[in-house]
Amino acid sequence: MFKKTSTTSGYRDPEVLVGLDLGTSKVTVVVAERDGPTGEAQIIGMGQAPSHGIRKGLIVNLDQSVRSLRQAIVDAENMVGLDLSDATVSFSGGDVKSVRTKGMISLGRAPRTVMQFDIERVIEAAQANVAVPNNQMILHTIPVEYSLDGNSGIDDPLGMTGMRLDIDLESVIVPTATVQNVYNCVEKAGLAVNGFVIKPLASALGVLTPEESMAGAAVVDIGGGTCGVAVFSGDRPKHLAVVSVGGDHITNDVASVLKMPLNKAEEIKKEVDLMPCDEDLDGASPDFEYMGRNYSYSMRELTDIVQCRVEELFSTLVGNEIAMSGVTMLPAGLVITGGGAKSAGIDQYLSGVMNIPVRVSLPLDSNRMPPGRNGPEFTCAAGIIRYALEQERDPFRYLEQSLDQLKNSGIVSGGKAQRSGDQSEERDREPLFGGKNITQYLKDLLKELF
Ligand SMILES: Nc1ncnc2c1ncn2[C@@H]1O[C@H](COP(=O)(O)OP(=O)(O)O)[C@@H](O)[C@H]1O
Ligand SMILES: [Mg+2]
Incomplete structure (x- = not known):
């Protein structure tokens, strides 16, 4: 069933769907194979690489981001033994x-x-x-x-x-330049762009059950430099937004208040329980040595710093976006996902802050995703596949700017770069709406x- 890389250079397999999640922390390439009779697709591989040249969801260095992307593509190709040719791309960025x-x-x-x-x-x-x-x-x-x-x-x-x-x-x-940069980056990395999906929409599709999306729920994907916010009700997205604050801001707070290097701040941040008991806080005063210097901190202070930022993020920025949706009832509550959702006790803590039920969610497809690459930080990637299938089933649900429209209006150009070793010809793509x-x-x- 799988075509070996060496024999399929340049072949576009219609049975394979590829998604690309351009995150601030990591770039993920998800590969799914269609399951003919059900109209669904099964995720068969996840490639990833640390993001370089992407800040707050925006490309700030094209060469670096292209390199990260290539690394993630190769990682995915090695996992599935296929040559990938095109992808649906998810991105965020401050001004959405x-x-x-x-x-x-x-x-x-x-x-x-x-x-x-x-x-x-x-x-x-x-x-x-x-x-x-x-x-x-x-x-x-x-x-x-x-x-x-x-x-x-x-x-x-x-x-x-x-x-x-x-x-x-x-x-x-979205800003036109953001789309242009993302398009150029993906094409330079050797994949053709099939379409775009804004990150909060992909993340929401990655976690929401049909019942939640019908009843009313808000999904927050806490990434490195951004949070995606999506409010669903009546099975439709009522509001989609990107907030330019993410888990890395918590790390920065920890580093600056406790005066320690960023990599150590990132480490100790992950140990914080947002619903600690007093004994955990009062007794402990951990210390460590790093590059010849000694650092010590109090657990209470560290927990305070993290709680403070999380509370501010949700009660103001995320809260405002939910309010803007006009949806006043969220019976299914808040669904938290993304790497930042891995903080211990975050569901209970946020439930107190927001006064609604909160659940932390893995991707809906997590039990069919590769072990170790099925956590909440892979929700958006998994959601891209759901988006692509949804688009095929009902092209009028999320009307997307067709790539031909973008090309005709000069927003993006054609022509994808060839990766070394890839002797493929430019493949025929099937643009959305049959190219019209x-x-x-x-x-x-x-x-x-x-
Ligand atoms: N165990 C953890 N506890 C708290 N935060 C975490 C944990 N693991 C990862 N994170 C945070 O999640 C963020 C990255 O999330 P991710 O969804 O991978 O980001 P992006 O989609 O922007 O690439 C980082 O800020 C990282 O510090
Ligand atoms: Mg993410």
């Missing part, structure tokens, strides 16, 4: 905004059936109300809810009858139907 707009169209004077064309029109009407600054672009357009003749809560109006169609649309806006923009795709679909 998600805005909600409304659109309305009339279906005529008498009630009639809603057609695909009407859905396209109402999406366009709502899109026209999105103000996109010059140097930014819409990455995702997500229909959140439709209403027909004032009846809200309609999931998919196609084929239903009415006179007036309304839509609530969520648009994820969304509008053209819908129009052609309509012609075919009638």
Whole structure:
């Protein structure tokens, strides 16, 4: 079933899905194989490498990030024995905004059936109300809810009858330069870009059960330099955001307050229990020697530093984003994932801070992921595969800017670099919506139907 690397150079295997998670701490390449009859995919490999040249989710050094990426790609290729050619890429970055707009169209004077064309029109009407600054672009357009003749809560109006169609649309806006840098980095590392998914969306898809996403839940992926926040309700993302604070800020706090080197601060931070008992705190005053110097610290002080930052992060930054979603009830509570979720006692601690139920989550697919690479820090990567499958099943769920649109508008260029030893020709990619923009795709679909 697997094609050996040596014999498949340049071959794009339609049975294989690849995701790429560009994190601040590490770059992960996830490889999944389709499971034909179920329409699902099984993760067969995870490659990773420490991130260099990426800060707060943004590429700050292209050469370094390309090197990290290549290392992660090779790691994944070695694990699965395949040559990888293309990937769906997940990234974050400080300036990610998600805005909600409304659109309305009339279906005529008498009630009639809603057609695909009407859905396209109402999406366009709502899109026209999105103000996109010059140097930014819409990455995702997500229909959140439709209403027909004032009846809200309609999931998919196609084929239903009415006179007036309304839509609530969520648009994820990112700086154009961020997309360009990510695109160039991935192509230089030798993979073609199939599409993009913003990190908080991938992470949410990686952990939320269908019940949670229907009932209402917020997912926070605590990464190194950023936290991804996603609020879901009614099985739809209501708000997606990236907060430019992550686990590394806790490390920095520890290092600066306790005056110790960053690598040691990172080590001792991981020992902190956010729900400690008094004996743990009062007795212990650990010390260590490093590069000829002695360091000692009190557990109480260390715990205070970590608690302080976690509380501030959630009660202000994350709390604001949840409030902006407009979702007031989160019956399924808060789901915490990402490397930062590995802090002991964080669920109980945050449950007190936020006053809602909190659970720490591994990826939904963790028991089918490679051992040692199935922890919460791999949630986003696993979520990319779920996103790619979801996109195939229902291309209208998270309307994505097609790569051809990006190319036509000059945002990205074609042509991927060849890795050494890779004699492949440029492969035929199948762009989203058959290479057309969304509008053209819908129009052609309509012609075919009638
Ligand atoms: N056991 C742990 N306890 C607390 N924090 C941890 C632990 N393990 C990893 N982290 C933190 O998780 C962050 C990295 O998370 P990860 O999801 O891998 O980041 P990214 O997606 O940005 O690459 C780092 O700040 C790291 O210090
Ligand atoms: Mg992560």
